Amino acid sequence: MLESYVPIFVMIAGGVIFGVVMVKLNEWFGPHRPNDEKLSTYESGMEPIRSARERFSVKFYMVAMLFILFDIEVVFLYPWAVSFKQLGLGGFVTMAVFIFVLFLGYFYVWRKGALEWD
Amino acid sequence: MDLYTIAFYLFAVITLVSASIVVFSKNIIYSAFALLFAFFGVAGLYVLLMADFIAVTQLMIYVGGILVLVLFGVMLTTRVINVDMRTGTIQTLPAVLIVAALAGTLVGVFWTTDWRIMPAFPGFEKTAPRIGELLLTSYLLPFEIASVVLLVALVGAAMIARREKKAS
Numbered sequence: 001m002l003e004s005y006v007p008i009f010v011m012i013a014g015g016v017i018f019g020v021v022m023v024k025l026n027e028w029f030g031p032h033r034p035n036d037e038k039l040s041t042y043e044s045g046m047e048p049i050r051s052a053r054e055r056f057s058v059k060f061y062m063v064a065m066l067f068i069l070f071d072i073e074v075v076f077l078y079p080w081a082v083s084f085k086q087l088g089l090g091g092f093v094t095m096a097v098f099i100f101v102l103f104l105g106y107f108y109v110w111r112k113g114a115l116e117w118d
Numbered sequence: 119m120d121l122y123t124i125a126f127y128l129f130a131v132i133t134l135v136s137a138s139i140v141v142f143s144k145n146i147i148y149s150a151f152a153l154l155f156a157f158f159g160v161a162g163l164y165v166l167l168m169a170d171f172i173a174v175t176q177l178m179i180y181v182g183g184i185l186v187l188v189l190f191g192v193m194l195t196t197r198v199i200n201v202d203m204r205t206g207t208i209q210t211l212p213a214v215l216i217v218a219a220l221a222g223t224l225v226g227v228f229w230t231t232d233w234r235i236m237p238a239f240p241g242f243e244k245t246a247p248r249i250g251e252l253l254l255t256s257y258l259l260p261f262e263i264a265s266v267v268l269l270v271a272l273v274g275a276a277m278i279a280r281r282e283k284k285a286s
Contacts, residue, residue, distance in 0.1 A: 005165060055194060055195070058194060061187070062279040065187065065275050066275055066279075068183035068184065068187060069268055071179060071182060073268060075179060076261070076265075078174065078250075079171060079246045079249040080254060082246045082250060083248075083251050086251060087250065087254050090254070091250075094254045095254070097265075098265040099265075101262070101269050102268055102272070105273060109275070109279075112276040112277075112279070114279035
């Protein structure tokens with residue numbers, strides 16, 4: 001009954017093992033000759049000027065909030081998509097109405113400037 | 119122990135350990151990241167309960183969405199590192215009474231409920247296509263109302279975003 005999930009477990013296990021093994025192999029077999037420059041924070045060749053641990057802009061939060069709403073929309077699309085053929089034209093029209101209502105919201109958000117970064 | 123039981127205990131341990139890190143960790147960042155594994159463990163438990171659609175929803179909404187929101191919320195706070203999260207204990211007697219009543223109720227419900235143990239389905243049925251069919255036929259009105267609810271949430275989010283913009 002759960003056999004269909006075996007590929008997912010294999011993939012998760014493979015991802016974890018690959019990530020851990022690669023980092024650990026590098027740590028065990030790689031040369032260690034640290035100096036001050038090497039141990040400083042990598043900042044694309046620039047001198048790091050201050051701590052990275054500072055407040056993030058509230059704009060990130062706004063984008064994340066809008067993202068969740070469209071994420072929920074995708075969750076509704078998923079059961080429709082997997083039974084698309086059985087539902088036929090009726091399902092398509094229903095989903096079109098659903099998408100249209102959300103498109104109104106998207107258009108409103110766009111016109112209000114909530115998608116602008118500044 | 120068969121594979122199913124091992125998988126159940128694995129996910130249960132992941133969920134409980136992560137959840138206790140969320141509660142007991144002194145570092146708010148560790149709490150936020152431990153929440154990721156707690157959500158993930160719950161998704162695994164949903165899979166074991168053969169609720170595959172809910173498991174996908176859990177991964178998409180909670181791990182993919184809510185957690186990002188929580189992390190941004192943490193990073194928006196002034197001092198991310200070295201936040202002094204010392205909490206005091208006040209109102210001990212009322213707290214003990216309320217917790218005892220709550221715990222008693224929960225344990226009472228647990229013991230008095232007639233738990234139906236269903237045999238596992240021999241053939242695993244995917245729930246998502248079935249949910250899709252019902253959603254777009256029998257439960258059409260709630261489905262369309264959900265889009266209106268999402269529309270209202272979008273409008274609200276746009277209002278908040280716009281006000282923040284004006285303030286800054």
